[in-house]
Amino acid sequence: MIGELALDSTGERVGDGVHGIDLSDRWGLDDGRLNGGYQISVALRALAAEVPLPDPVVASASYLRPAWPGPARVLTEVVRAGRRLATGTARLVQAGPDGVERDVLRLEASFADLAATPADPVDLTAPPELPPFEQCRTFGGDDAPPEVASVGRRMRYGVTAMPGWTRGEPSGDPSAEFWFAFADGSDATLLDLAFVVDGAAPVVLELGRGSSTVQLTVHLREHPAPGPLACRTVTRHLAHGLHEEDVEVWDSRGVLVAQSRQLALLL
């Protein structure tokens, strides 16, 4: 089953390394701007179509301007294609009201062929300890209340207790552990993980603060097994109106499949 994230993130090749796409309003935030993880999904899929190795292993993205539903282009460049690694860049550009195209997101990513090297995984941290997804309280998805932004309808979260910020009572602890699943029932692919790490609400909400991503780097380490993903999110350092946020994603077998770190503005 091809998930709706892939369907909504895949454009059409319209020229040499250039992909056109109609950005979907189904991945929007409260004010209609598009979720950052969706933007990465779009840019990374266009780049993946150009790079001769199959598996993105690291992607770094700078968020420059808001992206909105509607026409956009991804301009890709393969900057090195080696035997073990290939690296390229992708610029997501969109015209403003003046008709001038501007950079919305700049992404750089390296690809490998994970199957070419035995996994031999060593994980020196443990996955989140969560009850099975089915036993958790869930929120998001199609039955979310009307005020939930469209991107929140695309996924379901499983938690042991609702986060404090959702009831206007920030806990003071900027960390969270939760299950993630796509609402359409599709299983996340390796590439989808670059969306997952920027799909959830920022944990600085538990400090009563909002957040806007400046830069995000994600390591994509393993093809996830089918099923929901166990996520751990934490912010440990705030200074000068900036904070970092680390996310780990573990699959249903308990294998670390992705980890990310972002630098973000406190709002």
Place this chain on the structure above:
Amino acid sequence: MIGELALDSTGERVGDGVHGIDLSDRWGLDDGRLNGGYQISVALRALAAEVPLPDPVVASASYLRPAWPGPARVLTEVVRAGRRLATGTARLVQAGPDGVERDVLRLEASFADLAATPADPVDLTAPPELPPFEQCRTFGGDDAPPEVASVGRRMRYGVTAMPGWTRGEPSGDPSAEFWFAFADGSDATLLDLAFVVDGAAPVVLELGRGSSTVQLTVHLREHPAPGPLACRTVTRHLAHGLHEEDVEVWDSRGVLVAQSRQLALLL
């Protein structure tokens, strides 16, 4: 006092956003290739000269090919200059034996003005617990044995015990805590921290493995106070011949000044 890292990393503006530099052989590895942190230092300094805000707060770098001592150029582009943040890219290019210039390093960085926002630091982790630098066993610097690569002579490390790998006995624990100081006695600047996080030996040496950086992202959070820097390095996840390495850098006041994560090939 301007440190030798700044002196050896600062080129000359030779055109619109283009800087020329003679890469120094004083920052080399065993085989003469140049240290990755030095490459970042060169690229980031050229970009800093073009960007209208003073303080780099995040830099991400992809390592594409080895860099060697000798002539090179840095091609910079400012991609967005806003009020709070400015973002640009820098390509370190160097001609090969065939005379053709190729990308060695691609860097993207965002800058802010840290002084424009109160620090109000919140650090939810603690700095390494190390005895004072003066009471530590030190290695590196001018009195290092002849087999130590030139970059190892540019800095001094302070440790409570020599790392196992240095005596051919890897400990099996891929983590380390140590003091860092430039051997010339200069204090590290905010920008220098982008070198510091890639200056030390990889901790996978404690697993008996070597390492080659694919991509590194560093957050530069605060101007360091004078004095040595306390560093914590750890690798937690290995799979498919790749590993991550996290580095935290704390200044002599116990303030987190930088943190980095890299993805690297196991050798």
